[in-house]
Amino acid sequence: MRFTSTPRGARLARRLISHRLSDWGHPYTSPANETVTLITAELTANAVRHGHVPGRDFHLRLAETEGVLRVEVTDTRAEKLPTPGTPHPDGESGRGLLLVDALADDWGVALRPAAPGKTVWAELRLPAPAGAP
Template sequence: MRFTSTPRGARLARRLISLRLNEWGHPYTSPVNETVTLITAELAANAVRHGRVPGRDFHLRLAETDRVLRVEVTDTRAERLPAPEAPYPDGESGRGLLLVAALAHDWGVAPRPAAPGKTVWAEVGLPAPLGAA
């Protein structure tokens, strides 16, 4: 899915992920939907704020495989992300990647194949189905 690199695009990405998860059987108020939606909101906001190149969109991908949900946000800036570090106590920003690191089972950054940019991804494990051993 492709979104404009604007706050509106980030908001639409977050809402669409929540809708898609609900359609896939993860209701809006479930921990899985809330967690993946929050991770998506942080990654999309970062793509808009730090990965924006005028006139270029960001891309969002959601996949469910092997009891794992994976969110990928791709922007067109090639700079690597800094490692998350504790923000200033009075700071109004700087907590997004800390939230992603705390909520995701795994996350990382990969160069965008065949084009400038990067993909920031996060994976969230799904609970075992009821009755599974």
């Protein structure tokens, strides 16, 4: 899915992910939906704020395979690779990747092989269904 690299685009992406997860059987108030929606909000906000290139959109992908939800956000700016740091105690920003790191079971960054930019991804393992071995 493609969204404009604006705060509105990030907001729409977050809402779409929440709806899609609900359609896939993860209700709005479930831990999986709330966690992946928050991770998506952080990654899309970063794509808009730090990965924005005028006239270029960001891309969002959500997949569920073998009990793992994976969200990927791709922008077109490769020279700013995200790394979680220690934010200033009085600062109003700089905590997004710390949240992603705390909430996701795994996350990372991959440069796009055939185009400029990067993909930041995060994964959340779903609990095994009740009664599963």
